Every structure is written in structure tokens, then in C-alpha cells.
Amino acid sequence: xxxxxxxxxxxxxxxxxxxxxxxxxxxxxxxxxxxxxxxxxxxxxxxxxxxxxxxxxxxxxxxxxxxxxxxxxxxxxxxxxxxxxxxxxxxxxxxxxxxxxxxxxxxxxxxxxxxxxxxxxxxxxxxxxxxxxxxxxxxxxxxxxxxxxxxxxxxxxxxxxxxxxxxxxxxxxxxxxxxxxxxxxxxxxxxxxxxxxxxxxxxxxxxxxxxxxxxxxxxxxxxxxxxxxxxxx
Numbered sequence: 001x002x003x004x005x006x007x008x009x010x011x012x013x014x015x016x017x018x019x020x021x022x023x024x025x026x027x028x029x030x031x032x033x034x035x036x037x038x039x040x041x042x043x044x045x046x047x048x049x050x051x052x053x054x055x056x057x058x059x060x061x062x063x064x065x066x067x068x069x070x071x072x073x074x075x076x077x078x079x080x081x082x083x084x085x086x087x088x089x090x091x092x093x094x095x096x097x098x099x100x101x102x103x104x105x106x107x108x109x110x111x112x113x114x115x116x117x118x119x120x121x122x123x124x125x126x127x128x129x130x131x132x133x134x135x136x137x138x139x140x141x142x143x144x145x146x147x148x149x150x151x152x153x154x155x156x157x158x159x160x161x162x163x164x165x166x167x168x169x170x171x172x173x174x175x176x177x178x179x180x181x182x183x184x185x186x187x188x189x190x191x192x193x194x195x196x197x198x199x200x201x202x203x204x205x206x207x208x209x210x211x212x213x214x215x216x217x218x219x220x221x222x223x224x225x226x227x228x229x230x231x232x233x
Contacts, residue, residue, distance in 0.1 A: 001025045001116060004045040006036030006062065007078065008054055012101075016049070019105045020112075033057030041069050046116050052079040052090065060093045067094035067155065071142060074115035078103075087192050091156040097182055130165040133210050133225040137165055146204055156181070157200050164200075164213065164223035173220040197221060 003020060007013050008031050017027045028045070030036035032055040040048055040062070048066065052059035063075055077090040080101040090098050096115055099108060128139040135146045142158060144151040153161065159181050164172070174193045182192075197213060205211045214222050 001046045001112075002044070003027050003112065004030065004036065004040055004043070004048045006030045006033065006040075006048065006054065006059070007051045008032060009051075015105070016108070020109070023109055025112075031055070033059065033062045037062045037065050040066050040073075045073060046119075047074045047076060047112055049076045049078050049112075050095070052077060052081060052086075060089060063090070063093040063095050071155070072119060074119050076111060076115060078108075084192050084195065088195055091182075091192075091196075092154050094155045096155065096159075130162070132165060132168055132212060132223070134208075135204060135212060137162060144204075146208065151203055153200075153203060156196060157203065160196050160200055161204070164221075168223045171216050171219050171222045176220070 001024070003025050005013065005016055005027055007016070007029070013029055013031075017029065020027050028039060028043070030039050034056040036048075036050070036054070037057060050059045050063060054062070057065075059077065059079070063077070066073070066075060074096045075094060077095040077098045078101065079086070079090070079098075081090075082100045087098050096119075097111055099111060130137045130139065134148075135144070137144050137158075139162070144153055144158065144161065160177070163177065163181050177193050201213050205213055210225050212223055212225060214224065214226065216222050
């Protein structure tokens with residue numbers, strides 16, 4: 001497994017490189033954002049570990065540039081910024097996961113393997129079209145349409161929609177969504193799930209007579225086709 005680590009803290013770089021090398025991974029390191037971006041787009045990595053606070057181009061900018069050229073390589077944000085706003089900003093830039101410093105090395109390794117496994121499984125999925133009502137998601141092209149109109153989604157919004165579609169008509173708790181969409185256990189004091197559900201609602205439900213995302217109060221959310229006159233949101 002080939003990993004690119006974009007991080008400027010020498011102590012952390014040493015620990016991560018030593019630990020991941022011992023775990024059988026091949027690690028390349030960039031100490032600033034500009035060098036990291038150049039390496040990410042020129043070489044094929046299985047995963048990019050990316051700090052936000054970097055010399056030169058910051059991690060948010062680097063992630064956005066990576067996503068312009070590569071929509072599939074998993075990106076794991078590694079940072080001390082832990083507020084909901086910072087998490088949303090990182091994920092909106094195209095990151096697949098968000099690990100807050102300080103962290104346990106075993107958790108870093110587990111998330112790396114989970115992200116790479118999920119990335120490979122999504123590219124080999126047999127049923128590449130998932131649909132409900134007039135909404136269609138194409139897993140090969142990573143595109144979404146509703147009423148034959150393209151819907152522009154961030155990488156995180158896309159994964160959330162895909163998870164909802166795979167579990168249609170099931171009540172999903174916020175913890176289930178966190179574990180399956182982000183593969184992480186955020187501080188439940190944050191409302192990152194609700195933030196992204198609202199983002200997704202605005203893009204796929206607003207203006208349509210049949211709503212797809214519904215709140216089950218005290219329990220979570222359910223994805224099903226129901227007319228607008230029902231009581232839930």
C-alpha cells in the first residue's frame with residue numbers, strides 16, 4: 001500500500017512513517033502543501049494523509065486541487081482543528097475522513113485500511129446504478145440526477161446519499177451514519193451529520209413534490225419516497 005503523508009511536524013512525521021512502515025506500507029513524505037500537491041498528482045498513491053496547517057498552500061487548498069484531478073484516491077485529513085465548522089470545511093474540500101490530533105496510532109492505521117478498502121470496493125460494485133423515485137446515482141461516473149437534471153454534490157454529500165440509497169426505508173441513527181459514511185467516531189457534541197443531511201436535502205429535495213430524506217425524531221433519518229404533505233421533515 002503506497003501512502004503520501006503531507007505534514008510539516010518532524011516529530012509526527014517520524015512516528016507516522018515508522019509505524020506505517022512497520023505495518024507494511026510504503027510511505028512518501030512532503031513537508032509543504034505545494035510539494036505535496038505536485039507529488040499527489042504525479043504519482044499513484046492508495047491514500048493521502050494531509051495536514052491542514054501547512055507551509056505554502058494549506059491542506060484545504062491542496063485537497064481541492066487534488067480533487068480537480070483525481071476523484072477517487074482517499075484523502076485523510078490529520079489536524080488539531082476539531083470544531084464542527086472545521087470538520088465540515090475539511091470534508092467539503094473533498095476529504096474522505098478527518099482524524100483529530102492527538103490520536104492513537106492504531107486508530108490511524110485502522111482508518112487507512114478502511115478508507116482504502118472502501119475505495120476499492122466502490123470501484124468494483126456490480127450494481128452501478130442506484131435509484132429511488134426520479135433520483136438516480138451512477139456509482140461508476142459518481143454522478144447524480146433527479147428528474148434527469150444533474151445534481152452537483154461534494155464528495156461527502158455523495159457518500160451520504162449513496163449510504164441512504166443502499167439503506168432505503170430503514171431508520172438510520174446518527175452514529176450509524178458516522179460509522180458508515182465517515183468511518184469515524186466524532187465527538188457527538190458536534191452536529192456534522194445534521195449539517196450534511198441539510199446540505200443534501202437542499203440539493204435533492206427542495207422544489208420536488210416527493211421528498212426523500214425524512215427525520216425520525218429521537219432516532220435519526222430515513223430515506224424513502226413520500227409526498228410533500230406528510231408530517232416529517
